[in-house]
Amino acid sequence: MPELPEVETITRELNRRIRGRRIEKVHVFRADALGNRSPEAFADDLYRREIHRVSRRGKFLIFHLRPRRYLVCHLRMTGKFIVTAPLRGPHPHHRLWFALDDGSLLVFQDVRCLGTLEVVARLSASASLERLGIEPLSKDFCPEWLTEALGRSRTPLKNWLMDQRRIAGLGNIYASEILFAAGISPTRPADSIDEEGASRLHGMTKRILRMAIRKNGTTISDFRRVDEKTGEFQNFLQVYGKTGEPCPRCKTPIVRIRQQQRSTFYCPRCQL
DNA sequence: AGCGGAACCTGTCGGC
DNA sequence: TGCCGACAGGTTCCGC
Numbered sequence: 001m002p003e004l005p006e007v008e009t010i011t012r013e014l015n016r017r018i019r020g021r022r023i024e025k026v027h028v029f030r031a032d033a034l035g036n037r038s039p040e041a042f043a044d045d046l047y048r049r050e051i052h053r054v055s056r057r058g059k060f061l062i063f064h065l066r067p068r069r070y071l072v073c074h075l076r077m078t079g080k081f082i083v084t085a086p087l088r089g090p091h092p093h094h095r096l097w098f099a100l101d102d103g104s105l106l107v108f109q110d111v112r113c114l115g116t117l118e119v120v121a122r123l124s125a126s127a128s129l130e131r132l133g134i135e136p137l138s139k140d141f142c143p144e145w146l147t148e149a150l151g152r153s154r155t156p157l158k159n160w161l162m163d164q165r166r167i168a169g170l171g172n173i174y175a176s177e178i179l180f181a182a183g184i185s186p187t188r189p190a191d192s193i194d195e196e197g198a199s200r201l202h203g204m205t206k207r208i209l210r211m212a213i214r215k216n217g218t219t220i221s222d223f224r225r226v227d228e229k230t231g232e233f234q235n236f237l238q239v240y241g242k243t244g245e246p247c248p249r250c251k252t253p254i255v256r257i258r259q260q261q262r263s264t265f266y267c268p269r270c271q272l
Numbered sequence: 273a274g275c276g277g278a279a280c281c282t283g284t285c286g287g288c
Numbered sequence: 289t290g291c292c293g294a295c296a297g298g299t300t301c302c303g304c
Contacts, residue, residue, distance in 0.1 A: 003297055032281080059298080076298045078282080093282090112281045114298065128299090155274070164299085171297055221284090223297065240297095261277075263295085279301080285294090 002075045004136070004169030005212035006223050006231065007056050010081055013226035014054040014061075017083045018106060022050045023065075025099035029090050032113040033079075045069060045119040046098070058132045058168030062123070072118045072126050073108075078222045079115030082107045111222065132168040136205050141167070147198040150190040157193065158186035158259050170205070173218055173240045176265045178204050180239045185271045186257075186264045211236065239265040 002010070023046045028039035049065040056062065061081070063071035073079070084105050090097065095113070098106040108117070120126050134141050153160055161167060161175040170178070179186050181204035184197055193201065217223055217231030220241065224230060238248050243256040247267035257264050 006297070074298080076280095077296065110281095111283065112296090112298095114281060116299090153273085159274090162298095173297055218297070220297065260275080262298090275304085277302090280299090282296100284296090287292090287294105288290105 002079070002217070002223055003059060003171035003174050004056075004209055005174070005215075005233065006217035007059050007061055007075065007169075008213050009217045009225060009231065010075075011054050011056040011061060014063075014081060014083070017226055018051050018100060018104070019053055020050065021104070022048060022101040023098050024048070024101050025097075027090075027097040027099070028095070029097075030095045030113065033095055033108070033110065033115045033117045035116065035118070037118075042117070042119065046071065051100075057129055057135070058164055059171070060129060060132075062129075068121065070120050070123055070126070072120060072123075072129060074116045074128070075110070076112070076114035076116070078111040080107075080109050080222075080224050081226060082109065082224065082228055083226050132164055133166040134168065136167050136169055137209060141202070141205075143195075143199040143202045146202045147193075147195050150193050150198055153190040155190050156186065156259060157184060157188045157190055158264050160190040162260070162262075167205075169209070172262050172264075173220075173237070174208060174212065176240045177238060178208050180266060180271060181208055183270055183272065186259065186266050239267065241265065 026043035026046055031039050034042050049069055052064045052066045054063050061073040084107060086103060086105055093109045093111050094107055095110050096108040100106060118126060123129055158175050161170050182200045212233040215231060215233035216225060218233040219230035220234060239254050242254045242265060244253050247254055247270055250269050252267055252269040254265055255268050
């Protein structure tokens with residue numbers, strides 16, 4: 001489900017809704033997300049800590065707690081955080097409840113149970129965070145960095161963009177959309193992109209991510225905001241999921257191919 | 273280094 | 289109606 005813009009949307013909304021709240025109780029209905037951790041140990045780690053703020057790194061959501069702990073979450077395909085008034089009982093896909101000190105409920109729900117929640121004392125103790133590459137909306141992500149990094153790999157560009165060890169936060173939707181906007185084929189080897197192409201790719205990456213954040217992310221089926229509203233960027237997609245539809249630029253039918261067991265959508269005429 | 277394939281899960285949809 | 293395969297905003301591990 002969520003890529004950088006969706007996680008950023010959730011981060012901002014959680015900051016608005018639950019910053020400063022204290023966790024009074026943790027209910028675990030299904031513990032898949034906790035890995036090997038027992039629900040009791042997990043709950044003990046969080047008990048009575050304050051949610052000081054929420055941040056994002058790549059596609060990870062990070063709750064900064066006081067006294068100091070970090071709850072590091074990955075929503076994978078179908079994970080969601082919803083803030084609601086107290087409920088009588090869990091809905092079928094509710095996996096955890098965090099009861100907060102103002103009476104509201106922070107719900108973690110996840111249809112496919114692929115999401116992960118981890119508590120650490122220092123962020124550097126999280127192996128998954130340590131693996132992540134550059135933040136595409138940071139100043140460090142510049143055309144020079146991109147040109148240099150692309151030159152060191154022969155991987156097909158779409159795969160390259162989705163590798164979280166290189167750039168953190170791009171997934172299947174935005175990789176396709178960025179490549180379309182930049183007019184570059186998803187199958188081109190990374191090191192075949194010249195400086196001008198890298199510069200376009202850099203510009204479109206920033207532009208599309210920013211626009212998607214402004215539209216509160218993309219809802220195809222599952223993604224929901226903290227208040228259960230959908231995002232709006234699905235109305236602005238140019239190629240993702242548009243197999244057979246005319247390319248918005250040249251009217252050539254959009255094509256779907258498989259790369260790394262994922263669908264890639266592109267225009268075979270505009271993207272070279 | 274990097275690919276394909278499978279695994280982790282559940283749900284939905286289309287075809288027969 | 290019901291069964292089966294394909295597919296889904298993700299990541300990781302294994303073998304080659």
